[in-house]
Amino acid sequence: MEVLLAEHAGYCFGVKRAVKLADDAATSHPDGVHSLGPLIHNPQVVEQLAKKGVKKVDSLDEVEDGVVIFRSHGVASPKLFEDAQAKGVTVVDATCPFVTNAQRDAKQLIEEGYQVVMVGDRNHPETKSVLGHAGGEILVTESFEEIKAYLNKFPKKRLGIISQTTQTYGKFSEIVVRCLEICEELKVFNTICYATEDRQNAAEELAAKVGAMVVVGGKNSANTTHLASICGNRNIPVYHIETAQEIQQDWFPGIEKVGVTAGASTPDWIINDVIRSLELM
Ligand code: SF4
Incomplete structure (x- = not known):
């Protein structure tokens, strides 16, 4: 079975930057790094970061010292910067530019x-x-x-x-x-970032050329779910998965080409795993 990857798929610039900042903070501050809310909507990446010491908190009240990361969506108030500084907590601002x-x-x-x-x-x-x-x-x-x-x-x-x-x-x-x-x-002011639309257009284009689509990304990710529904408009089987382990042998009977796309918070290593698994089928 031929496996085709959408022209735009996976990490956008802002998510890639946020994960890198969190990774760097975990290396330089092994004593305590916190992300205010889940850093990105991908459970596997959040779990991997947790193993490196990045702990999710829901409020600044839960952070006594160390580092707090503001995620790519930004935080609800600039006052949080002042509050963190007043507590002696270092802020790593991963708000997307x-x-x-x-x-x-x-x-x-x-x-x-x-x-x-x-x-x-x-x-x-x-x-x-x-x-x-x-x-x-x-x-x-x-x-x-x-x-x-x-x-x-x-x-x-x-x-x-x-x-x-x-x-x-x-x-x-x-x-x-x-x-x-x-x-x-x-x-x-046109403040649109075209990462989302690029992924949607590329998914739609690819879905028109294949017999089935595999959409990779967090089940809690709105942009990944949206990609799955766009592909579904083509009346082909569409499988939304988080990891390669979910792929089933009987999903592609008689299908010669399968398309793969991924939401903006899906890392390359998960996408590559999925592609490798599909190529072995
Ligand atoms: S605005 Fe959002 S979608 Fe666009 S690059 Fe930044 S984090 Fe990604």
Whole structure:
């Protein structure tokens, strides 16, 4: 059976950087490294880091000394930096630079007096970190109608728009264009990071050429689950697995080509393991 890997698959820049920073911190501070929340949505990597001494905590209150790592989505408030420093805890900031840019742009728009809209999911940790750093009111939504209703209630002539980094360009640009109808001045920062969309487009393209797809990544990873559902639109068998051990012999009857893709928090070593196992079938 031929095994084809999607053109874009696995670790994005921000996740790769966060894992490297955590690895380095574990080496230089063997006495105590903590990650505030799971560093990434991949249980195998979190487990591997735990073996090296990186312990997950849910709150800074659980950290007395050593190092705390802020994960790639960013933290909910800049005050956490001050609180950590006040406790004598060293901060390793693994916030992805794309998220830092979104935080900076949101803050700038608020300081310039715009009503700020963030096109995204208000429950996502990244969105919460942007809200926490911007220091002002931001409407988070993926619905133009909601923006319109909000402006009817709280009229503002100047609208500033940013995007959650994982937003698709299509959705973002559609909302931006429609907002031209409802304000006098519009300022837009395109804060999309194309890692997610690149992986989605590559998965869709590959799924069109093969008899089955294997999607590799944490079952708790939203972007991996989304990749699986995109591949599923092609009406081929799609298997979402975390490791090669889950692959079953009877999954590919008569299939000549199988495609492999992986979410942005899946490391190369897991993807390569899966490819090797599939090639032996
Ligand atoms: S998806 Fe983009 S913004 Fe998010 S961590 Fe990866 S590189 Fe950074």
